[in-house]
Amino acid sequence: MPYCVVTAAAAAVAGGAHAQEEEVRIFYQRYGQGATKVLLIIGFAGTYESWGPQVKGLTGAIEPVDEEAPAGDDSGAAEGVEVCCFDNRGMGHSSVPEQKSQYTTAIMAKDALALMDHLGWRKAHVFGHSMGSMIASKLAAMAPDRVASLALLNTTGGGYQCIPKCAVAFCNSFSGFWTAYYRVEKINRNMVDWHTISLACRFLRARTPEQRAILDLEVHYTKEYLEEAVGSSTRRQMLYQEYLKGLSSGGMQSRHGFEGQLNACWTHKLSTKELDRIRLAGFFVLIIHGRDDVIAQLYYARRLAEKLQPAAKLVELHGGHLVSHERPAEVNMSLMEMIKASKSNTDLEEWSNLPKKSDAGSLRKRDGDGVNYLIVTYNLLGKLHLILLFLFGVFHVILEHARTALRVLKPARVSASTL
Numbered sequence: 001m002p003y004c005v006v007t008a009a010a011a012a013v014a015g016g017a018h019a020q021e022e023e024v025r026i027f028y029q030r031y032g033q034g035a036t037k038v039l040l041i042i043g044f045a046g047t048y049e050s051w052g053p054q055v056k057g058l059t060g061a062i063e064p065v066d067e068e069a070p071a072g073d074d075s076g077a078a079e080g081v082e083v084c085c086f087d088n089r090g091m092g093h094s095s096v097p098e099q100k101s102q103y104t105t106a107i108m109a110k111d112a113l114a115l116m117d118h119l120g121w122r123k124a125h126v127f128g129h130s131m132g133s134m135i136a137s138k139l140a141a142m143a144p145d146r147v148a149s150l151a152l153l154n155t156t157g158g159g160y161q162c163i164p165k166c167a168v169a170f171c172n173s174f175s176g177f178w179t180a181y182y183r184v185e186k187i188n189r190n191m192v193d194w195h196t197i198s199l200a201c202r203f204l205r206a207r208t209p210e211q212r213a214i215l216d217l218e219v220h221y222t223k224e225y226l227e228e229a230v231g232s233s234t235r236r237q238m239l240y241q242e243y244l245k246g247l248s249s250g251g252m253q254s255r256h257g258f259e260g261q262l263n264a265c266w267t268h269k270l271s272t273k274e275l276d277r278i279r280l281a282g283f284f285v286l287i288i289h290g291r292d293d294v295i296a297q298l299y300y301a302r303r304l305a306e307k308l309q310p311a312a313k314l315v316e317l318h319g320g321h322l323v324s325h326e327r328p329a330e331v332n333m334s335l336m337e338m339i340k341a342s343k344s345n346t347d348l349e350e351w352s353n354l355p356k357k358s359d360a361g362s363l364r365k366r367d368g369d370g371v372n373y374l375i376v377t378y379n380l381l382g383k384l385h386l387i388l389l390f391l392f393g394v395f396h397v398i399l400e401h402a403r404t405a406l407r408v409l410k411p412a413r414v415s416a417s418t419l
Contacts, residue, residue: 001093002028002067004086004118006111022102026086026111027093030119032059034080036339037121037148041085041112041139043130044261045253047092048085049246053325054127057332059083081339084124086115088132090257092250103260105131105158105268109139116146125339127151129324130296131261134158134268141274144281149342151286151335154293154321156300158268199294209247213240220322222292275307284351285312286338288331290323310352313338 003025029048038058040051056062058081087094088108097103112135116124125148128136133155140147156162199219206212217226217239226236253261270278278285285308289301298316305314315334319326341351349356 002030004028004111004115006114022097024089024095024097024102024111026089026095026115028084028086028115029064031055031061031064031083031085032081033065034082036081037119037124038081038083038339039085039112039116039121039124039126040083041126041128041132041135042088043128043132043154044265045091045258046129046132047087047246047250050129050322051083051085051324053328054332054335055083055085057328058335084115084119084121086112088135088261090260091253096254096257097260098256100256100260100263103264105134105138105264106142108135108264109142112136112139113143113146122146123148125149125151125342127153127335128155129153130155130321131265131268134265137270137278138268138274140278140281140283141270144277144283147281147283149284149286149338150278151288151338152301152304153288153324153331154290154296154301155287155304156296157270157304158265161297161300162265209244209252212252213243213247216243219294219320221320221326222290222318225319225326279308279311281311282348283311284338284342284346284348286315286334287312288315288317288323288334290319290321290326291316292319293321293323295321305354309354309356310348313351313353 006024006026007022027048032055040048040054042048042050052062089111090096090103112126123146126136126139128134128151130153133152136150137152137155140150199215202211202215206215217236221239226234226239228235230238285305287301287305287308289296289298291298302314305312315330317323317327317330324331338351
């Protein structure tokens with residue numbers, strides 16, 4: 001099996017400056033052959049196989065390249081496309097470090113750069129999905145000279161931006177969280193989608209591949225797509241069997257991998273300086289998002305696209321979190337369009353389909369800055385909401401432990417007849 005071996009220093013808290021380096025093996029597969037190199041970075045709890053529709057659309061291949069064959073270089077066939085996709089650390093065939101501190105988008109971006117070095121790729125078109133888009137954007141900020149173009153599918157800015165649709169992070173940390181959540185929700189029922197709460201609760205209860213497969217389908221796709229007829233059955237039934245087969249053969253993600261990748265999403269952030277490095281690097285940026293995504297909110301994708309002007313182009317499609325599977329033809333067409341544009345003399349402003357910053361600024365002025373106040377207020381309320389949920393969760397856990405301790409310490413009554 002093809003692996004790229006990288007090393008990551010153990011967490012400073014574990015061993016300080018004398019900490020030993022742990023070997024991390026990154027499993028990858030290559031498809032197609034040519035001078036155009038494409039690196040595909042998958043998202044949270046995903047494996048390289050999740051890029052199937054894009055691999056086939058970009059290269060026409062469905063079988064990986066023989067691992068004994070040379071990786072080739074940039075002097076290969078001019079018209080061909082070579083794709084490499086891999087399992088992130090913590091998932092699939094790649095190593096699973098036990099320390100949470102070994103999972104950040106910066107560390108995982110270095111994994112991707114090490115893989116490019118291993119393959120002999122000087123430069124590549126870097127495409128990422130969900131958490132993979134966070135890794136891809138971090139890679140672009142760290143080494144913009146290694147990026148030919150950047151595509152971010154169903155992306156967010158990480159941190160609290162993941163919480164509204166992925167509140168699992170808090171649930172996994174605090175027992176009784178949803179009880180507290182329900183009490184807070186009574187105060188303001190308009191701040192949270194009840195369907196999202198239901199999905200999160202079911203995610204926590206999912207302990208078998210069958211339960212997880214059912215939940216993944218609802219999270220990844222729109223209801224209309226799942227209910228479409230495919231032969232004598234529905235697409236939901238067909239995909240359920242595929243998901244169940246994958247979960248049963250490969251196994252569900254380990255606890256260390258789950259917590260580590262969750263930490264990578266939670267701690268991810270692009271500073272203003274990093275955003276400027278991407279925006280001014282000279283390569284095209286494509287942001288593709290599903291309008292019905294229940295994991296990553298479209299609002300944050302739009303905001304990121306605005307911050308990356310004039311290099312960014314935003315494509316909104318009807319679909320869920322896995323819009324790359326739900327709308328593969330449109331996604332692949334957009335990706336190929338960007339690859340071709342990057343080889344031509346297309347100007348950045350011609351590429352972008354967003355209004356110029358000056359135009360957006362004048363529009364806000366004409367609106368009397370009312371929209372700005374609303375957005376700022378919404379963001380503040382969202383953060384306050386999360387803080388309240390956190391405090392209620394902590395209070396509930398402390399209360400439960402106190403009750404347990406009192407029951408243990410309470411002396412038992414002994415009747416006279418037993419003496």
